[in-house]
Amino acid sequence: MTSEREGLRYVIQEHHARRLHWDLRLEREGVLKSWALPKEPPAQPGIRRLAVQVEDHALEYGDFEGEIPEGEYGAGTVRIWDRGTYIPIKWDPNEIVVEIHGEKLRGRYVLLRFQPDKDPKNWLFFRAKDAS
Ligand SMILES: [Mn+2]
Numbered sequence: 001m002t003s004e005r006e007g008l009r010y011v012i013q014e015h016h017a018r019r020l021h022w023d024l025r026l027e028r029e030g031v032l033k034s035w036a037l038p039k040e041p042p043a044q045p046g047i048r049r050l051a052v053q054v055e056d057h058a059l060e061y062g063d064f065e066g067e068i069p070e071g072e073y074g075a076g077t078v079r080i081w082d083r084g085t086y087i088p089i090k091w092d093p094n095e096i097v098v099e100i101h102g103e104k105l106r107g108r109y110v111l112l113r114f115q116p117d118k119d120p121k122n123w124l125f126f127r128a129k130d131a132s
Pocket of ligand 1: 015
């Protein structure tokens, strides 16, 4: 397992399933915490994307690229859209702040559970404004 000093694993897989989406995954306690984004993840501040939390995935899955066969869950093509490491700044039940070091996404990002009681799977994912 990666140590926190080196950074934990971060990956986004572009998933051409029945509907195109992006799977954001962050290593946490030996698994990949996972969210599905219906729209492309934002590289700049000011764009908030819905991120629907899905089941944890095994760490090894973060390297997966290829075809999920027809008839299986998530059938379609998976490609690595971005990967790297991240540092957790804050990991609360309803708010996660991370420093992402990827190729496409770099900087401080926030995951915010915006309806914790009504719809706990729904989060917003966005890049924080740069600190001045
Ligand atoms: Mn997916």
